Amino acid sequence: MRHLRQLEDQSVYILREAYKHFDNLAMLWSMGKDSTVLLWLARKAFFGHVPLPLLHVDTSFKIPAMIEYRDRVAREWGLKLVVGQNKEALAAGMNPTLGRVNCCTALKTNGLKQLIEQKGYTGIILGVRADEEGTRAKERYFSPRDKHGDWDFRDQPPELWDQFKTTFPPGTHIRIHPLLDWTEINIWEYIKYENIPFIDLYLDKGDGTRYRSLGCAPCTTPIKSTAKTVDEIIDELRHTTVAERSGRAQDEGRGMELLRKDGYM
C-alpha cells in the first residue's frame, strides 16, 4: 500500500498549502467517492479536524440517498456545510430536458459561481482526477480562474516541484486539485485501506446494477455490475476497459470541454 501512502502524502501537502495561503477557502463535496476521499484527506491533513467549509451545489435533481448521506456525515464529523442552489434558474424551470449542457451550466457551474461570489471564496478545493476525462488531464494542482470563473488551459502558469500558484489578482480565484494523480482504482483501494464510509449507491444491492460515477438522477445511469463489496469493485475496475464516466451524459460530444472552460468543476 506504499503507493497509496505516497498519494496521501502529496494530497495532504497540497491541502496544507491551500489552508496556509487562502484566507477564504472552501472544499466542494458532492458526496461521491472522490470528494469523500478528499474530505477524509482533509481530516488527515488537519489531524481529525476539517477547518474549512464544505460546499454542496444542490441542483435539486440529486439522488435523494445522497442528501441523506450528506446530512448524516456532516453531523457525525462536525462539518461546516454550505449548500448553494441556483434558485432563479430553478424557478424559471431549468431541467435536463432543456439540454444537458444548459442544465449543467445553469445549475452546477452558475450555482457554484454564485456561491463563490456570495461568500467571496478565493480558493476552492475540488476532487477532480487527471484520469477522469481529457480536459482534467491538463489541470494543474493550483489552477487559476479569471473574474468570470473561466479557465485558460492554453496559458497556465508553471507549477514547479512543490511550489504552487498561491497569489492571484483581486476578483479571481484558484481551483485546487489535491487528487489529480489518483486513479479510480486508487480511490477505492484507499477507501478500503482506511475504511472510509461511502454511499452504498456504488454497490450492487441485488438487481445487478450499481453506480460507478454519481451525478444528478436524470443524467446518471447505473452500470451493469454485480460488485457488492469494495473488493469486488476493485477487481471489476482492474479488468474493465469501459470509461469511468460512460454513465455520465454530460461527457457526450464536446460537453465536458465546453463546460470546464466556463468554470465547471
Next chain:
Amino acid sequence: MVFLIILNKVRTMDNSTQKPSDNLNIVIVGHVDHGKSTLLGRLYADTGSLPDGKLEKVQAICQQQGKEFEYAFLFDAFLEEQEQGITIDTARTFFGWKGRQYIIIDAPGHKEFLKNMISGAARAEGALLLIDALEGVKEQSKKHGYLLSLLGVRQFAVVVNKMDLVGYRQDVFDGIEKEYREFLGQFKAVPQQVIPVSAKLGDNIANRSEQMPWYTGPTVLDALSAFRKEPGRSEQPLRLPVQDVYKFDARRIIAGRITAGQLKVGDSLVFSPSNKRATVKSIEAFNVDPLPVEGHAGQSVGVTLDEQIFVERGEVASHQEQLPLVSTAFRANVFWLGRKPLERGRRYQLRVATKEVDCEVATIHRIIDTMDLAQQQGSSVVNKNQVAEITIRAKAPVAFDLSASFEATGRFVLVDEYDIAGGGIVTELVHDDQEFLREEARQRDFAWVKGEVGVEDRAQQYGHRAAIVLVTGGRHTGKSFLARTIEARLVADGRHAYLLDGGNLRRGLDADLSEGERGQAAEMARRYGEVARLLVDTGLIVVSTTNPFGMAYVEAAQAIRTLVHPVPVIAIHMSKAPEEAPPNTDIVLSGPIDFDAATRRILEELKRRGVLAQAIGAKPTFQYSI
C-alpha cells in the same frame, strides 16, 4: 531453478488486462516533430491501455477523411489541438505495464511547450527524451536534456526515433548516441539507456525489433520498468521544512513534509535559521493506531515538541550534526519562464521549500547557451526560456542546501507579481556580511542554558511578546525623544518595556574598546546586540536608538537583527527630509514629527505584528504564534 526464473519472466511479459496499483510519473520530451505524440499513441496501443474500440474508432475516422492513420491522433485530448476534430473523449493519460501504471504528466501539443514541459518534468520521476534519427541532435534536444538535469530528473532514457527512415543503420544511431552522451557528460548527466526505435512501426517499443539485430539493449517499456520509484532520500540527513503550525485542539502540531532523512520520537531538532531547539514528543496522525514513532523522507507529518518554542513556516528542522546552510545570498542556475524578463535589481518573491521571502537578483553572471554550454554571454536581463547563472540576495536569512547534496531544499522558484516565473538550483553559498554574527548566534543559542519558564509562558503572563523597537536616522532627527515617548507609553499601558540606550554601554561594557574600534561601530553593535538579546529573552519590549553608531546605523541595525533573530524588530526611520530608509524599515517618518501620532502608529504596528495582544490582560492573540 533457472527454468523457473525464465518462466516467471515470460508470465510477467504477458501484460494482462489487469490494471496495476503502483504508479510512476513520466514525461516525454524532445525537439518538436521528433515523434512524442506517436510514441505516446504507440505506448497506449501496445500496452493494451486503450478503451475498447478506441483504436478502431480513430482508424475509421481517418479512413473517412481519407488520410493515413497515425498513432499521434490517439493522443489529442483537446479538440482544438486537431483541426480535423479527432479527439479522445476519455482521458488516456495512464497506461499500464508489468504491474505499474505510467502517468504521462503533460501531453505535447501546446503553444507554450517549454513552460508545460518544465511543469511536467518538475513532477516527473522519469523521462523519455526523443531524438529524430534523420534530423539528429537539435537545439531542443539539448535544451530539454539540460533542463531535465536542472529539474532534478535523474532517471531518463534517450529514445532515438524514426530509425526506419535511416534504414535502421547502426552507424547513424552510434553517431547520435556518441554526440548526445558527450553533451550530457558536460553537466554529468548519464542516461539509463539509449534506445533505437521506430514509434510508428513499433520497433523496440514493446517488442524487440527484428530490423535492428545489432541492438541488444532493452525496449522502451523495459527501460521504463527499470526506473525506480524512489531515490534513497531517507538515508540523507534530516530536512523537515515547517509548513504550518496548528492548534486545532490541545495539541500544538508542527506540520510539514520530510524532504530528506528521517526523524524519531525523542530526536532533538534544530530549526534554522532561528536556531531554536526542541525534542520530538510525538508524531501525530489521524486514523492511525498506534501513533507512528518515526517518519521518513516523502511523508507529510505533524510533530509535537517537548517545549513551546517559537517556530514558524519557512524554517527547516534538522538534527544538530548536519545543519542546512543559512545566508541571505546564494549563487544559482535558473531558467526563466516569465512574460517579463528577469531583471537585476527588480524585486521578486523567493520560495525555497516553504520559505517565502522577498529577494532581488544581485548579479547575472552569464546566460547559458544550451547549444554550447561553455560559451560566456553576459546580459543585464534573462529572457523567457533562457537559462542563466545568477546570484540572489534575499531580504532575510534563508535556510537552504546545495542542490548537489539535497533536492528539495537545494532548489527554489521566483514569483513575479502573481505567477511562478522561474526556478533554479542552488550551486553555491554566497557569504554575506552577517555570516560571523550569525554563526556566533547559532553557537550561543545551541549552548544556551534554559530555565523552566519558556517564551510562551512569559508572553501569556505579560500580555505581549518580546520585541525590539529600533529607531534609526541621522543626527538631530528626534530619535531619542521618540524612543522615550514610546517607552513611557508602553509602560503606562502596563507593558514591560525598557529603553536601552547604546550610549549607556560606552563607559561600562565598551570601556575596553579603543577609539578606533568605537569608530568602526562593528564591535559596539555586536555587544549591543548581545545585551539586547539578553533583555528580550526576559520577555521585554526593548526600545532603542542607533545613536551611538553614528552614520553606521544601517550596518548596526542589521547586526542587531542578526543577533536577536527571530525576535521581531520593528524598525522606524526618522529624517528631516525624505531619504532612502535602511532595508526592512517598517515605518518611515520624515519632516516635522507629531510624536504622539507617531507613537500611536508604532503601537498599531506592534499589534499588527502580533507583539501586543489586542487588550491588556486578555489572552494575547499573536499573529505568528501557536
